[in-house]
Amino acid sequence: MAMKEEKSLPTVEINKLRFTYPGIDGHPPPGSAPLIDDFSLTLNPRDRCLLVGSNGAGKTTILKILGGKHMVEPNMVKVLGRSAFHDTALTVSGDLCYLGGEWRREVAFAGFEVAIQMDVSAEKMIYGVAGVDSRRRDELIKVLDVDLSWRMHKVSDGQRRRVQICMGLLKPFKVLLLDEITVDLDVLARADLLKFLKKECDERGATIVYATHIFDGLEDWPSHIVYVAHGNLQLAMPMHKVKEISNLSLMRTVESWLRKERDEERKRRKERKANGLSEYEKQVDGTRVAGDRARAAVRALNNGWAAGRLTSTIAGEESFVLSSNRVLR
Numbered sequence: 001m002a003m004k005e006e007k008s009l010p011t012v013e014i015n016k017l018r019f020t021y022p023g024i025d026g027h028p029p030p031g032s033a034p035l036i037d038d039f040s041l042t043l044n045p046r047d048r049c050l051l052v053g054s055n056g057a058g059k060t061t062i063l064k065i066l067g068g069k070h071m072v073e074p075n076m077v078k079v080l081g082r083s084a085f086h087d088t089a090l091t092v093s094g095d096l097c098y099l100g101g102e103w104r105r106e107v108a109f110a111g112f113e114v115a116i117q118m119d120v121s122a123e124k125m126i127y128g129v130a131g132v133d134s135r136r137r138d139e140l141i142k143v144l145d146v147d148l149s150w151r152m153h154k155v156s157d158g159q160r161r162r163v164q165i166c167m168g169l170l171k172p173f174k175v176l177l178l179d180e181i182t183v184d185l186d187v188l189a190r191a192d193l194l195k196f197l198k199k200e201c202d203e204r205g206a207t208i209v210y211a212t213h214i215f216d217g218l219e220d221w222p223s224h225i226v227y228v229a230h231g232n233l234q235l236a237m238p239m240h241k242v243k244e245i246s247n248l249s250l251m252r253t254v255e256s257w258l259r260k261e262r263d264e265e266r267k268r269r270k271e272r273k274a275n276g277l278s279e280y281e282k283q284v285d286g287t288r289v290a291g292d293r294a295r296a297a298v299r300a301l302n303n304g305w306a307a308g309r310l311t312s313t314i315a316g317e318e319s320f321v322l323s324s325n326r327v328l329r
């Protein structure tokens with residue numbers, strides 16, 4: 001009797017995701033538009049999804065939400081059927097793996113954080129990760145061409161990064177979130193890593209979401225492209241469909257999307273300027289803020305829900321005067 005084919009469940013489910021960073025007072029600014037809004041996406045085993053968008057579009061935020069680093073309602077984001085934020089076992093087990101910006105400064109592995117520039121050998125770092133399959137470890141050392149005798153405080157940025165990536169991938173993840181981690185890698189290391197990651201998806205049914213601005217060597221890597229602008233999903237489609245709608249290279253295709261977005265944004269900015277200050281801008285105009293409040297203000301202002309701008313730093317003091325006479329976006 002023929003075996004009934006098992007239908008695989010989605011590995012990543014984002015359902016009408018809405019997210020706002022806290023504002024100056026630690027709460028979402030009243031009346032502010034969410035950074036991520038009405039964002040839905042489903043990914044399955046074997047999907048390699050390239051997340052693209054301009055600076056500030058929301059890629060890192062989305063990856064961090066998927067990685068359980070920002071709290072959202074559990075039914076908005078599910079990874080392997082579970083809430084990444086609430087179910088910490090997902091990351092501790094290594095099933096869900098996030099390699100991103102903060103991780104570049106330290107290696108966070110199964111709850112431990114290790115400074116990456118200590119006087120310690122690559123061997124000690126890599127073999128220090130417990131519960132790892134030795135064949136997988138050997139393969140990763142080879143793929144990333146790591147010399148186990150490297151001293152971490154003496155190696156180059158790219159060599160250090162290779163050790164980090166090696167450590168990060170030691171456990172056989174089911175969902176991997178990559179936030180531009182290949183910037184320091186040389187062409188060969190990057191190509192070999194991408195090949196390894198593709199194999200992980202094809203052979204083990206892993207899912208990868210990779211946010212990047214570097215398209216070199218990526219032409220045939222992704223199975224899907226997701227384009228995000230201002231926290232909104234613009235487009236999510238299989239790579240073969242992208243090739244159907246555009247005969248340009250992947251890089252040129254994305255470039256054309258971003259160029260269009262930028263032109264529209266410039267037009268909107270011009271219109272906004274012509275319409276004068278909003279209520280919020282009037283409120284913050286001339287306000288002096290300091291410390292955490294200042295940092296939150298600057299982030300919030302960058303967030304696009306207000307058009308005030310940091311204009312002066314008082315020497316010796318952590319305080320800023322916010323002014324809306326220079327419109328940011």
Ligand SMILES: Nc1ncnc2c1ncn2[C@@H]1O[C@H](COP(=O)(O)OP(=O)(O)OP(=O)(O)O)[C@@H](O)[C@H]1O
Nearest residue numbers: 021054055056057058059060061062299300302303
């Ligand atoms: N902790 C934070 N608090 C408030 N706003 C934030 C915070 N982190 C990011 N933002 C804002 O959220 C928006 C999206 O940022 P995010 O880092 O997700 O963008 P990105 O697409 O990854 O950008 P890039 O390509 O430059 O890395 C930006 O406008 C940013 O200023």
